[in-house]
Amino acid sequence: MNAMTKSHPGIRPDPIRPIISIGTINVDQLMGPIADWPQPGTETVYPDYEMRIGGGCGNFGAALMALDAHQHIVVNVGKDAMGDWLCEQFGPLADHWHRSDTVTSVTFGLTHPDKERTFLSNEGHSSIFDAKMVREMLSETRVDGAIALFVGTFLMPGLLPDCASLMKELHDSGAIVALDTAWPTGGWSDDVQTHLESWLGYVDILLINDAEASGILGIAQTEFARDIETYLARIADKLPSDAIIVVKRGAAGATAFAGGNILHVPVPGPVDVVDTVGAGDCFNAGFLMALQMQAALPDALRAGIEVAGKAIASNPRKYPEISDLCPDVAAVLSAPVPTGEEIMTFDQVENS
Template identity: 35%
Template sequence: MTVPALLVLGNVNVDLVLGEVDGWPAVGTEVMVDRSEMRPGGSAGNTALALSGMKVPHRMIASVGDDPNGAWLSGRFDQASTEWIVEPCETTLTVGIVHKGGDRVFFTTPGHLLRASLENLIERLPEASGENAFALISGGFLMPGIEAGTIELLSALAARGWRTAIDPGWPPAGWTEGNKQRMFEWISAADISLINAEEAKGLSGQDDLEAAVGQLVERVGPSHTLVVKDGSQGAHAYAAGAHVHAASPAVDVIDTVGAGDTFNAAFLAALAKGRTTLAEALAHGTDIAARAISTFPRRYCGS
């Protein structure tokens, strides 16, 4: 069987999305919301769903729990594109509260993500199918076993011919000095890093995004591709001393949960085609993400 040019590794969990709320309610009160949706999620899960929605061949290797939520969750993905590692525990659940304007906050239970095993993942890694094959590691900060072994995982992927990308997300403990050092080590070992504007500011310790990006670009060096996703302002990419920006189409936002993961899917899918410029890949990412966050149920376009 031919291995697709896109490999997705990382966190998949059940998402329960509720909204919208206007401000944060007082403790002990009850709030009625207009909409709820139980859907498959997690950073890696959202990326795989977007790839399926775009009809882009891919493979995802991820874990679930052995409870009813795990059975429901795994059944929501394209089985031909997914390899599951079933853990003997409850499946992780994330509750996302959407605020007016599209911002959101997440509450996540530990569940199966705490048991995700580096060894189980590495032994399932396929050989890359060609020079434009990309492997993405998503949500590493939520999986202690993967977090501790990310350098080893990146090395194993490179040894199998994959070009590597990381989007570890926001560390639950915040941007401690240890987490900053760990992130920079991952960046040094990867080809591409995909972070959002708030993560860029947290990682750099700068409140101003322009200053944050300037510091990060100097730190990561010209051989690494740094992508910064900035919501309605679009996305930026920095590589080989060049800066590329793609504006985001103006849309009526329904909810932004998984927007960055959808961008990752479309951006890497464009690069995997080959003969695609960084600017074209960046624009493809912003276009697909904008469509996803402005449709319900979500729709994707492109290929």
């Protein structure tokens, strides 16, 4: 790694900039419960059905919208009724979205009595999302000081080859680049690792779960759990020196690694979990919004945990508004927006 990609003089999360998200959005159609796989050629009727916003950017954007965050969503959708429906859900936030001349990506989520789910997706618009569309939509906002999250990147083959240059451009323009790798569909192949290697030097905030951390390191999850600090330090070596790694850990909460220090925040109380789809994206929304609002790292982790906890306890899915959150987190996410000199540098936020 060269010195240029290891330092960030002057990068600031600026609360007056939007949180930018670049990635996948689709329509989720959830149906079930399906106990036995139907015979081909038959028809079965199931009692439960829900149609909702899906995809990493979709979940993240919907969670931020409920929190009334300042955001700029960089996605494409198809030119069809499903694409219209997605645009309607986001109102003016969708005004600049690229409408691709193809069908919208839809995922059928089949629920099973044991709460497992099986997902079936068509290629649709996500497969043709590309860097030209991203640059066009980014040109409509200021990126300096903005947090820019890449999510669902491995699901967009048209974007993948240009991700490194997009991240570099954002990084060089003063944006704080965040990446949620998610689990790559085909696993942690050499190809996936090569892409990651070319990105990590520009990634200021890496958002992963335990399994993904292990995948990046090429080790078993049990091995990762044995010495999380050492292993996160190994990933941190690939990132800029002031980067933050966040490991999302399901019912155990979340762990951050920043400046050589590890910090764990547990889930504070019981959560009546009914639907964990998008838990990670909701965590990202609370966490990144808190950073945008100048929160200290422990408060940002608590915000991520609170937003995710409220979302996964709802059915049908309801993303929490500020007034639904516990008072401490509500205060962090609704702090008055500072101006001018009051804006803290990225270093100050990280070390506070």
